Amino acid sequence: MAGRGLPEGFVRGLREALGARVLDRPSDLDRYAADALGVGAPPDLVVTPDRTEEISTVARLCHEHRVPLVVRGAGTGYTGGAVPTQGGVVLAMERMNRILEIDEVNLLAVVEPNVINGDLQRAVEAVGLFYPPDPASLDSSSIGGNVAECAGGPRAFKYGTTKRYVLALEAVLPGGEVIHTGSKAVKNVVGYDLTQLLVGSEGTLAIITRITLRLIPKPPARATIAGSFPGVQEAVDAVTALLYERVVPAAIELIDKDSLRAAEQYAGTRVAEGDALLLIECDGTPTAVEEEVVRVKRACTVAGALDVRRSTGDADNDNLWAIRRQVSLALRATGLHKINHDVVVPRGRIPKLFDVVDELRRDFGLRIACFGHAGDGNIHVNLMIRPDDEDERARATRAERVLFERVVALEGSISGEHGIGFAKKAYLSLELDSAQIELLKRVKAAFDPHGILNPGKIF
């Protein structure tokens, strides 16, 4: 029977507090055994609280009984952050899914963690406001998960990642204390910035139970430019030209040949002439968009685009972006196993990153599909391996270390938006030196002295 390894008093306490919302049937537990990474093991118990007080109780019980506690949002993460590695309890946020407030005067929203990103976007756009962070998973990932991982997305190029929009948090500490960080004011320098410390902390420091987000006015106009190029090199030249020309579109996304062909096959339509596609979104006032479109088209043409077309309207815009968002699904639909690394380099060093990818293809004989946020230097490098080919898997493992080493040598980072979870923790010391890792562990202990929150992650 599930939950058997847990202390009896602990399980009793949980049931007293949450009743039937303590789940222990194997079929229930199995549903929480993996996230988008596809690797994991079931927890001993799952709880589905519906308010902060219940979460506080769960935390306190886990803290007192030293039971691992893994917070789970929508389970769309790529690094295993929402999956237990040492059993214990999964705290599933699925009932904490209300938009509590959209404040048009103060330009902010208050949400519970499991509000789906896309639902929030639609709700605020209905009143002329805008929540920019747009991970490809926006129709399935939760704001709480976005905050825990500091999700990005195409529009991060112009608008920044999730952290730029988090003003305040309610969070539960392992001992059960409820803290309130930040405020509804857009500036706040009272005490250390725990708000930003919790953003991206991957569920290891505290349990985020309420989120206050800064909103901005919705840009009144937008247009998407689709530039088709002979290959990645020409597309990257166009990106470099835009950076040099000081043009800042909302998004500059790159899709390479393998990704493009997979996406086209998945969607059943031909999208681009060449072997690389740039999707560039311009937004702002109507005249500003027109000015930017001219400059973007020129940069693409000068860099050697085979075809540059502008979306014909909102529906066409959405279609183009749907293709981009489906690249991940499309690559998985090839039947190959996709190992996704969201490495990031200083934005001008994208050409060097693609040199590294070519080197990996050559040296390790791997298929590698790349796409992502070219303007930010944040490219999803997907090692595509045959599921049953042990040798290929071993080569991929060697290749990923080389990839990470090269990225760090380029003064970049091994993760731009997916986090470390357990998938990348073996590589942490490639990027951070031991003094910093020790410091991070002391910070962890300041929040979670018994190490119950998401153990086995990051470190």
Added chain:
Amino acid sequence: MAGRGLPEGFVRGLREALGARVLDRPSDLDRYAADALGVGAPPDLVVTPDRTEEISTVARLCHEHRVPLVVRGAGTGYTGGAVPTQGGVVLAMERMNRILEIDEVNLLAVVEPNVINGDLQRAVEAVGLFYPPDPASLDSSSIGGNVAECAGGPRAFKYGTTKRYVLALEAVLPGGEVIHTGSKAVKNVVGYDLTQLLVGSEGTLAIITRITLRLIPKPPARATIAGSFPGVQEAVDAVTALLYERVVPAAIELIDKDSLRAAEQYAGTRVAEGDALLLIECDGTPTAVEEEVVRVKRACTVAGALDVRRSTGDADNDNLWAIRRQVSLALRATGLHKINHDVVVPRGRIPKLFDVVDELRRDFGLRIACFGHAGDGNIHVNLMIRPDDEDERARATRAERVLFERVVALEGSISGEHGIGFAKKAYLSLELDSAQIELLKRVKAAFDPHGILNPGKIF
């Protein structure tokens, strides 16, 4: 003799490492006894290191001998953050003042902490780039100090405060270890975000020795609108109208009657017809600026402006903003003692904040001059008191607690950009509950177990 209370081995170690750059003459020490707050006491010794290794040595010695260590930048802070309260050593950053790199391809700059903000702005603008944070002290305050306090400024309305531009830090821990947080990539989610934790930590966690800043393209055009209003109420109405109309200028600054008259007297020119002035900066492409200027003028006129004029060119722009930046100096030149509180409320609640100020004027019989970042809800509320009037000082002290209570009740914060230092630490618990303060102290201990860095600040 100065330094006498310090352990002998400690002073000897310092002199071995820094030689003549250990200062102990009373005249030297007195220069480091106060910052812009004007309150303080001299340290026992001052050191002026010129590289990270020396700073590491100083930190290690202080850590081993339990000697307080206060980092000082340009000394322009308003909360006493750079001033010792328990003697010890002031680590003066004045020799660490080089711009190390301006990287036009990757849109970033690397600087030592004592680079003056205005010098960096001019250097990056010379190559078409832009560093937005613009505290009024920009011609005298240092980037390191700006980072330590998370300085804002008028342009924070559109562009955000200092924290939005800090990508990476080199910092020295009290034990002497040198850490490197963040990276040159614009996204990075590897480990906890120590970069943002150090921003605004007021010199209490680590010694920042090198700063990597994100830059953005310089907006090609700008224009300033000066709107003169009968009083604060009408000016605030114009701000509210702009927020409702979803117009986001670069800056919306408000100067009230007392501040305006002081600034005019100081500058020797009449600036505004009425008793309140709004300065609104529009920037962007030339056409975007023209569009925005039309909307801004209309909002001012509808709200009851007596006069709305647009700057005639760059020189005129600069003159208008010089007046705004001199308000603080001008208020001090009145001969009254100025107690500056940079409170902040959710941006739509500015009218309520001015109601609070009126209440304080009435209930405590005080002169209060207000100016600041209206678009952000961040208003500098200056209690102006006669230096020798003990009763007035006592009333000001009572008024400031009421001010802070009201601001917190409005879901704002007692400091938007100046920090806590020792000036506001008695009020910390108005905004943060005890569980959070205890957590902040544990975070402090994770960095600085012996509490040598800037003791007596924040807590």
